[in-house]
Amino acid sequence: MSKNGFITLLVVLVITALVQSIVIVRDTEKAILLKLGAFERTLEPGLNFKVPFIDTVTKFEARLRSLDTPPDRVLSSEAKPLNVDSFVKYRIVDAETYYTSTNGGQSRVAEDTLQRRIKDKLRNEFGKRTLNEVVSGDRDGLMLSLKKSLGEDSAQLGVEIIDFRVKRIDFEREIRASVFERMKTERNRIAEELRAEGRETAEKIQADADKQRTIILANATREAERTRGEGDAVATSTYAEAYNRDPEFYDFTRSLRAYRNTFNDQGDILLIDPDSDYFKYLNKSEPN
Structure with missing residues:
Protein backbone atom coordinates (compact mmCIF):
# COMPACT_ATOMS: atom_id res chain seq x y z
CA MET A 1 0.00 0.00 0.00
CA SER A 2 1.39 3.42 -0.92
CA LYS A 3 1.93 6.10 1.62
CA ASN A 4 -0.89 8.27 0.24
CA GLY A 5 -3.31 5.36 0.35
CA PHE A 6 -2.41 4.64 3.95
CA ILE A 7 -2.92 8.27 4.93
CA THR A 8 -6.30 8.33 3.19
CA LEU A 9 -7.39 5.17 4.96
CA LEU A 10 -6.23 6.57 8.29
CA VAL A 11 -8.17 9.79 7.73
CA VAL A 12 -11.31 7.83 6.84
CA LEU A 13 -10.96 5.74 9.97
CA VAL A 14 -10.48 8.81 12.14
CA ILE A 15 -13.51 10.55 10.62
CA THR A 16 -15.59 7.41 11.02
CA ALA A 17 -14.50 7.09 14.65
CA LEU A 18 -15.39 10.73 15.32
CA VAL A 19 -18.80 10.34 13.71
CA GLN A 20 -19.44 7.16 15.64
CA SER A 21 -18.45 8.82 18.91
CA ILE A 22 -20.91 11.73 18.64
CA VAL A 23 -24.46 11.26 19.93
CA ILE A 24 -27.15 13.95 19.72
CA VAL A 25 -30.15 13.57 22.03
CA ARG A 26 -33.19 15.72 21.29
CA ASP A 27 -35.39 17.32 23.95
CA THR A 28 -38.20 14.98 22.99
CA GLU A 29 -36.09 11.86 23.60
CA LYS A 30 -34.71 9.84 26.47
CA ALA A 31 -31.44 7.98 25.89
CA ILE A 32 -29.17 5.57 27.74
CA LEU A 33 -25.58 4.48 27.08
CA LEU A 34 -24.78 0.76 27.08
CA LYS A 35 -21.21 -0.47 27.41
CA LEU A 36 -20.84 -3.93 25.91
CA GLY A 37 -24.62 -4.40 26.34
CA ALA A 38 -24.74 -3.36 30.01
CA PHE A 39 -26.25 -0.12 31.25
CA GLU A 40 -23.63 2.56 31.79
CA ARG A 41 -25.42 5.90 32.23
CA THR A 42 -28.32 8.10 31.12
CA LEU A 43 -27.57 10.69 28.45
CA GLU A 44 -28.76 14.26 28.82
CA PRO A 45 -30.38 16.16 25.91
CA GLY A 46 -27.81 17.78 23.66
CA LEU A 47 -24.38 16.66 22.47
CA ASN A 48 -22.91 13.51 24.04
CA PHE A 49 -19.94 11.23 23.29
CA LYS A 50 -19.36 7.50 23.34
CA VAL A 51 -16.60 5.03 22.60
CA PRO A 52 -17.07 3.66 19.06
CA PHE A 53 -17.72 -0.08 18.68
CA ILE A 54 -17.87 -0.50 22.49
CA ASP A 55 -20.65 1.82 23.57
CA THR A 56 -24.15 1.77 22.07
CA VAL A 57 -26.99 4.24 22.58
CA THR A 58 -30.68 3.37 22.90
CA LYS A 59 -33.25 6.14 22.51
CA PHE A 60 -36.91 6.31 23.56
CA GLU A 61 -39.70 8.69 22.64
CA ALA A 62 -40.22 10.99 25.63
CA ARG A 63 -43.35 12.74 24.37
CA LEU A 64 -46.85 11.95 25.58
CA GLU A 172 -75.50 -5.63 31.22
CA ARG A 173 -78.96 -6.15 29.76
CA GLU A 174 -80.45 -7.49 33.01
CA ILE A 175 -79.57 -4.35 35.00
CA ARG A 176 -79.97 -1.75 32.25
CA ALA A 177 -83.65 -1.09 33.05
CA SER A 178 -82.96 -0.60 36.78
CA VAL A 179 -80.02 1.70 36.00
CA PHE A 180 -82.10 3.87 33.69
CA GLU A 181 -84.90 4.00 36.26
CA ARG A 182 -82.40 5.06 38.91
CA MET A 183 -81.00 7.71 36.61
CA LYS A 184 -84.52 8.94 35.89
CA THR A 185 -85.31 9.12 39.61
CA GLU A 186 -82.10 11.03 40.28
CA ARG A 187 -82.80 13.48 37.46
CA ASN A 188 -86.37 13.98 38.71
CA ARG A 189 -85.04 14.69 42.20
CA ILE A 190 -82.63 17.28 40.85
CA ALA A 191 -85.39 18.81 38.71
CA GLU A 192 -87.71 19.04 41.73
CA GLU A 193 -84.97 20.72 43.76
CA LEU A 194 -84.47 23.24 40.97
CA ARG A 195 -88.22 23.86 40.78
CA ALA A 196 -88.37 24.36 44.55
CA GLU A 197 -85.51 26.82 44.37
CA GLY A 198 -87.27 28.58 41.50
CA ARG A 199 -90.53 28.82 43.45
CA GLU A 200 -88.69 30.17 46.48
CA THR A 201 -86.94 32.77 44.36
CA ALA A 202 -90.24 33.69 42.67
CA GLU A 203 -91.93 34.15 46.06
CA LYS A 204 -89.09 36.39 47.22
CA ILE A 205 -89.33 38.44 44.04
CA GLN A 206 -93.13 38.67 44.36
CA ALA A 207 -92.90 39.70 48.02
CA ASP A 208 -90.31 42.34 47.18
CA ALA A 209 -92.47 43.59 44.29
CA ASP A 210 -95.54 43.78 46.56
CA LYS A 211 -93.51 45.67 49.14
CA GLN A 212 -92.24 48.12 46.53
CA ARG A 213 -95.79 48.50 45.16
CA THR A 214 -97.15 49.29 48.64
CA ILE A 215 -94.38 51.81 49.25
CA ILE A 216 -94.91 53.47 45.87
CA LEU A 217 -98.70 53.65 46.35
CA ALA A 218 -98.29 55.04 49.85
CA ASN A 219 -95.86 57.69 48.60
CA ALA A 220 -98.14 58.50 45.68
CA THR A 221 -101.19 58.77 47.96
CA ARG A 222 -99.31 61.01 50.37
CA GLU A 223 -98.11 63.19 47.51
CA ALA A 224 -101.61 63.33 46.02
CA GLU A 225 -103.14 64.31 49.37
CA ARG A 226 -100.50 66.97 49.83
CA THR A 227 -101.06 68.32 46.32
CA ARG A 228 -104.87 68.18 46.77
CA GLY A 229 -104.55 70.00 50.07
CA GLU A 230 -102.40 72.66 48.48
CA GLY A 231 -104.91 72.98 45.63
CA ASP A 232 -107.85 73.24 48.03
CA ALA A 233 -105.98 75.88 49.99
CA VAL A 234 -105.28 77.86 46.81
CA ALA A 235 -108.92 77.47 45.72
CA THR A 236 -110.22 78.58 49.10
CA SER A 237 -107.87 81.55 49.06
CA THR A 238 -109.03 82.42 45.54
CA TYR A 239 -112.69 82.14 46.49
CA ALA A 240 -112.14 84.26 49.58
CA GLU A 241 -110.31 86.90 47.59
CA ALA A 242 -113.06 86.98 44.96
CA TYR A 243 -115.73 87.21 47.64
CA ASN A 244 -113.96 90.11 49.34
CA ARG A 245 -113.70 92.01 46.07
CA ASP A 246 -117.39 91.65 45.03
CA PRO A 247 -119.62 89.59 47.33
CA GLU A 248 -122.69 90.10 45.15
CA PHE A 249 -120.99 88.83 42.00
CA TYR A 250 -119.52 85.90 43.95
CA ASP A 251 -123.00 84.89 45.15
CA PHE A 252 -124.31 85.20 41.62
CA THR A 253 -121.65 82.92 40.11
CA ARG A 254 -122.17 80.39 42.88
CA SER A 255 -125.90 80.37 42.18
CA LEU A 256 -125.30 79.81 38.46
CA ARG A 257 -122.99 76.90 39.27
CA ALA A 258 -125.65 75.44 41.58
CA TYR A 259 -128.35 75.77 38.90
CA ARG A 260 -126.10 74.01 36.36
CA ASN A 261 -125.32 71.14 38.74
CA THR A 262 -128.95 70.76 39.83
CA PHE A 263 -130.45 70.63 36.35
CA ASN A 264 -127.68 68.65 34.70
CA ASP A 265 -130.12 65.96 33.54
CA GLN A 266 -133.33 66.81 31.63
CA GLY A 267 -135.28 64.38 33.79
CA ASP A 268 -134.35 66.09 37.08
CA ILE A 269 -137.29 67.45 39.15
CA LEU A 270 -136.88 69.87 42.08
CA LEU A 271 -139.72 70.65 44.50
CA ILE A 272 -138.95 73.92 46.30
CA ASP A 273 -140.71 77.13 47.36
CA PRO A 274 -140.50 79.68 44.53
CA ASP A 275 -139.72 82.42 47.06
CA SER A 276 -136.74 80.50 48.37
CA ASP A 277 -133.28 82.10 48.27
CA TYR A 278 -132.38 79.41 45.78
CA PHE A 279 -134.29 81.36 43.09
CA LYS A 280 -133.15 84.78 44.28
CA TYR A 281 -131.42 85.72 41.07
CA LEU A 282 -133.98 84.01 38.83
CA ASN A 283 -136.79 85.97 40.46
CA LYS A 284 -134.86 89.22 39.93
CA SER A 285 -134.35 88.54 36.23
CA GLU A 286 -136.70 90.36 33.83
CA PRO A 287 -138.35 88.37 31.03
CA ASN A 288 -137.33 89.31 27.49
Whole structure:
Protein backbone atom coordinates (compact mmCIF):
# COMPACT_ATOMS: atom_id res chain seq x y z
CA MET A 1 0.00 0.00 0.00
CA SER A 2 1.39 3.42 -0.92
CA LYS A 3 1.93 6.10 1.62
CA ASN A 4 -0.89 8.27 0.24
CA GLY A 5 -3.31 5.36 0.35
CA PHE A 6 -2.41 4.64 3.95
CA ILE A 7 -2.92 8.27 4.93
CA THR A 8 -6.30 8.33 3.19
CA LEU A 9 -7.39 5.17 4.96
CA LEU A 10 -6.23 6.57 8.29
CA VAL A 11 -8.17 9.79 7.73
CA VAL A 12 -11.31 7.83 6.84
CA LEU A 13 -10.96 5.74 9.97
CA VAL A 14 -10.48 8.81 12.14
CA ILE A 15 -13.51 10.55 10.62
CA THR A 16 -15.59 7.41 11.02
CA ALA A 17 -14.50 7.09 14.65
CA LEU A 18 -15.39 10.73 15.32
CA VAL A 19 -18.80 10.34 13.71
CA GLN A 20 -19.44 7.16 15.64
CA SER A 21 -18.45 8.82 18.91
CA ILE A 22 -20.91 11.73 18.64
CA VAL A 23 -24.46 11.26 19.93
CA ILE A 24 -27.15 13.95 19.72
CA VAL A 25 -30.15 13.57 22.03
CA ARG A 26 -33.19 15.72 21.29
CA ASP A 27 -35.39 17.32 23.95
CA THR A 28 -38.20 14.98 22.99
CA GLU A 29 -36.09 11.86 23.60
CA LYS A 30 -34.71 9.84 26.47
CA ALA A 31 -31.44 7.98 25.89
CA ILE A 32 -29.17 5.57 27.74
CA LEU A 33 -25.58 4.48 27.08
CA LEU A 34 -24.78 0.76 27.08
CA LYS A 35 -21.21 -0.47 27.41
CA LEU A 36 -20.84 -3.93 25.91
CA GLY A 37 -24.62 -4.40 26.34
CA ALA A 38 -24.74 -3.36 30.01
CA PHE A 39 -26.25 -0.12 31.25
CA GLU A 40 -23.63 2.56 31.79
CA ARG A 41 -25.42 5.90 32.23
CA THR A 42 -28.32 8.10 31.12
CA LEU A 43 -27.57 10.69 28.45
CA GLU A 44 -28.76 14.26 28.82
CA PRO A 45 -30.38 16.16 25.91
CA GLY A 46 -27.81 17.78 23.66
CA LEU A 47 -24.38 16.66 22.47
CA ASN A 48 -22.91 13.51 24.04
CA PHE A 49 -19.94 11.23 23.29
CA LYS A 50 -19.36 7.50 23.34
CA VAL A 51 -16.60 5.03 22.60
CA PRO A 52 -17.07 3.66 19.06
CA PHE A 53 -17.72 -0.08 18.68
CA ILE A 54 -17.87 -0.50 22.49
CA ASP A 55 -20.65 1.82 23.57
CA THR A 56 -24.15 1.77 22.07
CA VAL A 57 -26.99 4.24 22.58
CA THR A 58 -30.68 3.37 22.90
CA LYS A 59 -33.25 6.14 22.51
CA PHE A 60 -36.91 6.31 23.56
CA GLU A 61 -39.70 8.69 22.64
CA ALA A 62 -40.22 10.99 25.63
CA ARG A 63 -43.35 12.74 24.37
CA LEU A 64 -46.85 11.95 25.58
CA ARG A 65 -48.15 8.50 24.66
CA SER A 66 -51.69 7.14 24.60
CA LEU A 67 -52.79 3.65 25.52
CA ASP A 68 -56.38 2.81 24.60
CA THR A 69 -57.32 -0.31 26.53
CA PRO A 70 -60.02 -2.71 25.31
CA PRO A 71 -63.33 -2.76 27.27
CA ASP A 72 -63.03 -4.77 30.48
CA ARG A 73 -65.79 -6.46 32.49
CA VAL A 74 -65.81 -5.42 36.15
CA LEU A 75 -68.19 -5.81 39.10
CA SER A 76 -69.61 -3.13 41.38
CA SER A 77 -69.79 -3.60 45.15
CA GLU A 78 -73.24 -5.22 44.66
CA ALA A 79 -71.71 -7.66 42.15
CA LYS A 80 -73.41 -5.90 39.22
CA PRO A 81 -71.49 -6.46 35.96
CA LEU A 82 -70.22 -3.45 34.02
CA ASN A 83 -68.21 -3.06 30.82
CA VAL A 84 -65.68 -0.26 31.24
CA ASP A 85 -63.76 1.34 28.38
CA SER A 86 -60.81 3.53 29.37
CA PHE A 87 -57.55 5.06 28.14
CA VAL A 88 -54.31 6.28 29.70
CA LYS A 89 -51.91 9.10 28.83
CA TYR A 90 -48.32 8.49 29.96
CA ARG A 91 -44.70 9.33 29.20
CA ILE A 92 -41.26 7.92 29.97
CA VAL A 93 -39.47 9.73 32.79
CA ASP A 94 -36.79 7.22 33.84
CA ALA A 95 -35.03 5.70 30.80
CA GLU A 96 -32.92 3.25 32.82
CA THR A 97 -35.92 1.78 34.69
CA TYR A 98 -37.97 1.66 31.49
CA TYR A 99 -35.16 -0.18 29.68
CA THR A 100 -34.61 -2.76 32.39
CA SER A 101 -38.30 -3.40 33.14
CA THR A 102 -39.43 -3.82 29.53
CA ASN A 103 -36.81 -6.28 28.26
CA GLY A 104 -34.66 -3.71 26.54
CA GLY A 105 -37.23 -0.94 26.04
CA GLN A 106 -39.86 -2.93 24.15
CA SER A 107 -43.04 -0.80 23.84
CA ARG A 108 -45.22 -3.89 23.53
CA VAL A 109 -44.01 -5.20 26.88
CA ALA A 110 -44.63 -1.81 28.53
CA GLU A 111 -48.18 -1.55 27.15
CA ASP A 112 -49.05 -5.13 28.11
CA THR A 113 -47.83 -4.49 31.64
CA LEU A 114 -49.82 -1.25 31.85
CA GLN A 115 -52.96 -2.94 30.53
CA ARG A 116 -52.78 -5.64 33.18
CA ARG A 117 -52.36 -3.06 35.91
CA ILE A 118 -55.18 -0.92 34.50
CA LYS A 119 -57.54 -3.90 34.65
CA ASP A 120 -56.56 -4.57 38.25
CA LYS A 121 -57.11 -0.92 39.23
CA LEU A 122 -60.48 -0.79 37.48
CA ARG A 123 -61.67 -3.91 39.29
CA ASN A 124 -60.45 -2.59 42.64
CA GLU A 125 -61.94 0.90 42.32
CA PHE A 126 -65.28 -0.19 40.85
CA GLY A 127 -65.50 -2.95 43.42
CA LYS A 128 -65.50 -0.29 46.15
CA ARG A 129 -68.46 1.59 44.69
CA THR A 130 -72.15 0.84 44.32
CA LEU A 131 -73.94 1.03 41.00
CA ASN A 132 -75.57 4.28 42.06
CA GLU A 133 -72.19 5.81 42.90
CA VAL A 134 -70.83 4.75 39.52
CA VAL A 135 -73.80 6.21 37.63
CA SER A 136 -74.60 9.35 39.62
CA GLY A 137 -71.60 9.73 41.88
CA ASP A 138 -68.38 11.69 41.62
CA ARG A 139 -66.98 10.53 38.26
CA ASP A 140 -64.03 12.91 38.51
CA GLY A 141 -63.19 11.51 41.94
CA LEU A 142 -63.29 7.99 40.53
CA MET A 143 -60.85 8.84 37.73
CA LEU A 144 -58.60 10.73 40.13
CA SER A 145 -58.44 7.65 42.36
CA LEU A 146 -57.65 5.47 39.34
CA LYS A 147 -54.90 7.82 38.22
CA LYS A 148 -53.37 7.99 41.70
CA SER A 149 -53.53 4.23 42.20
CA LEU A 150 -51.99 3.46 38.82
CA GLY A 151 -49.38 6.19 39.24
CA GLU A 152 -48.05 4.53 42.38
CA ASP A 153 -47.16 1.41 40.39
CA SER A 154 -46.08 3.11 37.17
CA ALA A 155 -42.77 4.21 38.69
CA GLN A 156 -41.67 0.56 38.51
CA LEU A 157 -41.89 0.89 34.71
CA GLY A 158 -40.10 4.23 34.60
CA VAL A 159 -43.20 6.05 33.29
CA GLU A 160 -45.45 8.80 34.65
CA ILE A 161 -49.25 8.61 34.35
CA ILE A 162 -50.48 11.97 33.07
CA ASP A 163 -54.16 11.15 32.77
CA PHE A 164 -56.52 8.22 33.28
CA ARG A 165 -60.00 8.49 31.80
CA VAL A 166 -63.06 6.27 31.69
CA LYS A 167 -64.56 6.79 28.25
CA ARG A 168 -67.66 4.70 28.59
CA ILE A 169 -69.55 2.46 31.01
CA ASP A 170 -71.99 -0.08 29.55
CA PHE A 171 -74.45 -2.04 31.63
CA GLU A 172 -75.50 -5.63 31.22
CA ARG A 173 -78.96 -6.15 29.76
CA GLU A 174 -80.45 -7.49 33.01
CA ILE A 175 -79.57 -4.35 35.00
CA ARG A 176 -79.97 -1.75 32.25
CA ALA A 177 -83.65 -1.09 33.05
CA SER A 178 -82.96 -0.60 36.78
CA VAL A 179 -80.02 1.70 36.00
CA PHE A 180 -82.10 3.87 33.69
CA GLU A 181 -84.90 4.00 36.26
CA ARG A 182 -82.40 5.06 38.91
CA MET A 183 -81.00 7.71 36.61
CA LYS A 184 -84.52 8.94 35.89
CA THR A 185 -85.31 9.12 39.61
CA GLU A 186 -82.10 11.03 40.28
CA ARG A 187 -82.80 13.48 37.46
CA ASN A 188 -86.37 13.98 38.71
CA ARG A 189 -85.04 14.69 42.20
CA ILE A 190 -82.63 17.28 40.85
CA ALA A 191 -85.39 18.81 38.71
CA GLU A 192 -87.71 19.04 41.73
CA GLU A 193 -84.97 20.72 43.76
CA LEU A 194 -84.47 23.24 40.97
CA ARG A 195 -88.22 23.86 40.78
CA ALA A 196 -88.37 24.36 44.55
CA GLU A 197 -85.51 26.82 44.37
CA GLY A 198 -87.27 28.58 41.50
CA ARG A 199 -90.53 28.82 43.45
CA GLU A 200 -88.69 30.17 46.48
CA THR A 201 -86.94 32.77 44.36
CA ALA A 202 -90.24 33.69 42.67
CA GLU A 203 -91.93 34.15 46.06
CA LYS A 204 -89.09 36.39 47.22
CA ILE A 205 -89.33 38.44 44.04
CA GLN A 206 -93.13 38.67 44.36
CA ALA A 207 -92.90 39.70 48.02
CA ASP A 208 -90.31 42.34 47.18
CA ALA A 209 -92.47 43.59 44.29
CA ASP A 210 -95.54 43.78 46.56
CA LYS A 211 -93.51 45.67 49.14
CA GLN A 212 -92.24 48.12 46.53
CA ARG A 213 -95.79 48.50 45.16
CA THR A 214 -97.15 49.29 48.64
CA ILE A 215 -94.38 51.81 49.25
CA ILE A 216 -94.91 53.47 45.87
CA LEU A 217 -98.70 53.65 46.35
CA ALA A 218 -98.29 55.04 49.85
CA ASN A 219 -95.86 57.69 48.60
CA ALA A 220 -98.14 58.50 45.68
CA THR A 221 -101.19 58.77 47.96
CA ARG A 222 -99.31 61.01 50.37
CA GLU A 223 -98.11 63.19 47.51
CA ALA A 224 -101.61 63.33 46.02
CA GLU A 225 -103.14 64.31 49.37
CA ARG A 226 -100.50 66.97 49.83
CA THR A 227 -101.06 68.32 46.32
CA ARG A 228 -104.87 68.18 46.77
CA GLY A 229 -104.55 70.00 50.07
CA GLU A 230 -102.40 72.66 48.48
CA GLY A 231 -104.91 72.98 45.63
CA ASP A 232 -107.85 73.24 48.03
CA ALA A 233 -105.98 75.88 49.99
CA VAL A 234 -105.28 77.86 46.81
CA ALA A 235 -108.92 77.47 45.72
CA THR A 236 -110.22 78.58 49.10
CA SER A 237 -107.87 81.55 49.06
CA THR A 238 -109.03 82.42 45.54
CA TYR A 239 -112.69 82.14 46.49
CA ALA A 240 -112.14 84.26 49.58
CA GLU A 241 -110.31 86.90 47.59
CA ALA A 242 -113.06 86.98 44.96
CA TYR A 243 -115.73 87.21 47.64
CA ASN A 244 -113.96 90.11 49.34
CA ARG A 245 -113.70 92.01 46.07
CA ASP A 246 -117.39 91.65 45.03
CA PRO A 247 -119.62 89.59 47.33
CA GLU A 248 -122.69 90.10 45.15
CA PHE A 249 -120.99 88.83 42.00
CA TYR A 250 -119.52 85.90 43.95
CA ASP A 251 -123.00 84.89 45.15
CA PHE A 252 -124.31 85.20 41.62
CA THR A 253 -121.65 82.92 40.11
CA ARG A 254 -122.17 80.39 42.88
CA SER A 255 -125.90 80.37 42.18
CA LEU A 256 -125.30 79.81 38.46
CA ARG A 257 -122.99 76.90 39.27
CA ALA A 258 -125.65 75.44 41.58
CA TYR A 259 -128.35 75.77 38.90
CA ARG A 260 -126.10 74.01 36.36
CA ASN A 261 -125.32 71.14 38.74
CA THR A 262 -128.95 70.76 39.83
CA PHE A 263 -130.45 70.63 36.35
CA ASN A 264 -127.68 68.65 34.70
CA ASP A 265 -130.12 65.96 33.54
CA GLN A 266 -133.33 66.81 31.63
CA GLY A 267 -135.28 64.38 33.79
CA ASP A 268 -134.35 66.09 37.08
CA ILE A 269 -137.29 67.45 39.15
CA LEU A 270 -136.88 69.87 42.08
CA LEU A 271 -139.72 70.65 44.50
CA ILE A 272 -138.95 73.92 46.30
CA ASP A 273 -140.71 77.13 47.36
CA PRO A 274 -140.50 79.68 44.53
CA ASP A 275 -139.72 82.42 47.06
CA SER A 276 -136.74 80.50 48.37
CA ASP A 277 -133.28 82.10 48.27
CA TYR A 278 -132.38 79.41 45.78
CA PHE A 279 -134.29 81.36 43.09
CA LYS A 280 -133.15 84.78 44.28
CA TYR A 281 -131.42 85.72 41.07
CA LEU A 282 -133.98 84.01 38.83
CA ASN A 283 -136.79 85.97 40.46
CA LYS A 284 -134.86 89.22 39.93
CA SER A 285 -134.35 88.54 36.23
CA GLU A 286 -136.70 90.36 33.83
CA PRO A 287 -138.35 88.37 31.03
CA ASN A 288 -137.33 89.31 27.49
